[in-house]
Amino acid sequence: METDIVLQLTTLGHPQRLAVFRLLVRRAPDAVPAGEIAAALGIKPSTLSSYLAALSRAGLVTQARAATSLRYAVDAEAVQAMAETLFLECCRGRPDLCLSQPDAQPGIAAATGAGKxxxxxxxxxxxxxxxxxxxxxxxxxxxxxxxxxxxxxxxxxxxxxxxxxxxxxxxxxxxxxxxxxxxxxxxxxxxxxxxxxxxxxxxxxxxxxxxxxxxxxxxxxxxxxxxxxxxxxxxxxxxxxxxxxxxxxxxxxxxxxxxxxxxxxxxxxxxxxxxxxxxxx
Known part of the structure; x- marks a missing residue:
């Protein structure tokens, strides 16, 4: 697991690879065509291909073919495992160590204070x-x-x-x-x-x-x-x-x-x- 998370964090340490990953997280559970990702982020297709390959090697992104195009989606289980490792092992399960605003997380309906x-x-x-x-x-x-x-x-x-x-x-x-x-x-x-x-x-x-x-x-x-x-x-x-x-x-x-x-x-x-x-x- 330690090897996996080192590879994942190293992969996400590149700004544009991180941008690709974040877009796929926002689009989850959709599988997004490579061309749409390239257009949304302004990345050349050849460059995007190398970013997606790196994210796939790190186990963060999955790839599937739909007709003539390749579609990419975030691997939700892998991302959850990465987050759990960071939280439980690196932060010792303490939100006060990992979150800059631990008090800024109201429960559902707490935002209104009126039950809605x-x-x-x-x-x-x-x-x-x-x-x-x-x-x-x-x-x-x-x-x-x-x-x-x-x-x-x-x-x-x-x-x-x-x-x-x-x-x-x-x-x-x-x-x-x-x-x-x-x-x-x-x-x-x-x-x-x-x-x-x-x-x-x-x-x-x-x-x-x-x-x-x-x-x-x-x-x-x-x-x-x-x-x-x-x-x-x-x-x-x-x-x-x-x-x-x-x-x-x-x-x-x-x-x-x-x-x-x-x-x-x-x-x-x-x-x-x-x-x-x-x-x-």
Whole structure:
């Protein structure tokens, strides 16, 4: 085990290899095409190939072929073993030695102090998928969660097809407006218990860590805004996105959040990411 962790830490000691690893962690459990990784990080394909080979040799990344492309995913068990080794052996199992802010880890629903867990959904534009997710969770379990959404792009506006779909499904859209994630950062910003990315582009971005270390997961859904063609085809794409998000959010809303510890909750939201993202409404 000592040899393994030395190799792993040496491999992650290279800034760009670490960037690749962090992107794959953010996209877990997705397997990401090499071309998408290269484009997201601005790395030449030949250079990326050597980085991925090194991460694979260290046992941190897995590789699988899908049609004509190679896809890469973080090896969750290997990463967990590495973290446990660092925590139990190097830090002697003491969070006060390993964490710079051991008191900045509130339990679930502790962020609000009012019995509600705060949830943030993020996509690149905050115009469609994250707005759909915000509305669905508010309808599914609004009495248990304080729900927000935001985008990573500087400017955005709500997509009219998303708003039309939400109205058709009986959601109140009067409170919805497009926001940037910066609205939820800073000393006066709310502290979240859960942060979910619902688009690959947002998950690929290396954003600063959230205060309070919320539980996070990537629930990527294909972008309905990108679908072109007849009005019926575009509407169907939005309905598919709505259906996929509703399936995952219904599973999330059914979790006994107040009775599960952080490790169990993290495993649960990771499993929810595996629910079929092509489901119809």
């Amino acid at each position: 867990s705060r949830v943030l959904f993020i996509c690149s534009g905050n115009s469609a998928r994250s707005i759909l997710a915000e509305s669905i969770l508010r309808a599914e379990a609004g009495d248990r969660f304080e729900v927000h959404s935001a985008g990573t792009r500087p400017r955005s506006e709500l997509n009219p097809l998303a708003l039309s779909l939400l109205e058709d499904e009986g959601h109140d859209i009067s409170m919805l407006h497009a926001k940037n994630v910066d609205a939820f950062r800073g000393p006066d910003a709310p502290r979240f218990d859960f942060v979910f990315t619902v688009c690959d582009q947002a998950a690929n971005e290396d954003c600063p860590a959230w205060t309070g270390q919320p539980i996070s997961a990537h629930w990527g859904v294909p972008d309905p805004v990108r679908v072109t063609g007849a009005a019926s085809e575009r509407a169907a794409a939005f309905r598919r996105a709505y259906g996929a998000l509703r399936s995952r959010i219904a599973a999330f809303a059914a979790l006994p959040v107040d009775r599960l510890d952080r490790v169990s909750l993290q495993k649960a939201v990771d499993r929810i990411a595996g629910i079929d993202a092509t489901a119809d409404a």
